[in-house]
């Protein structure tokens with residue numbers, strides 16, 4: 613097991629079925645809530661540990677894509693410890709029976725002044741990101757709609773300390789479809 617790769621797997625009900633040996637370090641630094649010892653998280657529902665409705669929503673959409681057989685990533689994200697900025701990459705791999713393997717790899721770290729590394733529960737009012745209600749594409753710039761994972765990377769959404777608020781809308785393609793359905 614490489615020390616800078618953290619792995620966990622969830623089953624089709626989003627219950628945690630496996631965590632790698634170095635799991636606990638990762639969970640601590642990522643600000644996961646509650647009991648995070650490996651023997652305490654196995655069998656638990658993943659969503660009990662992920663903070664913030666917006667972040668949960670983005671993960672849910674990613675998981676849906678993985679469950680139709682698509683490997684996703686790498687998506688850059690941040691998970692800081694109190695005295696380090698940590699830049700990671702997220703990979704999601706489909707497994708048999710709708711299970712998903714989630715790999716987080718530390719790409720680099722930087723020292724910093726010690727601060728509280730925990731993420732805010734609420735999304736940040738500094739920014740809004742538009743997501744298409746139908747196809748889940750993300751608007752990266754004035755009606756430039758791209759696939760969710762591409763948008764997460766481009767806008768570095770998982771690298772921000774606070775996740776921006778999502779607003780739902782329709783991308784131009786889905787808007788066209790919706791309009792023609794009405795005709």
Ligand SMILES: [Zn+2]
Pocket residue numbers: 744745746747748749782783784785786787
């Ligand atoms: Zn759409």
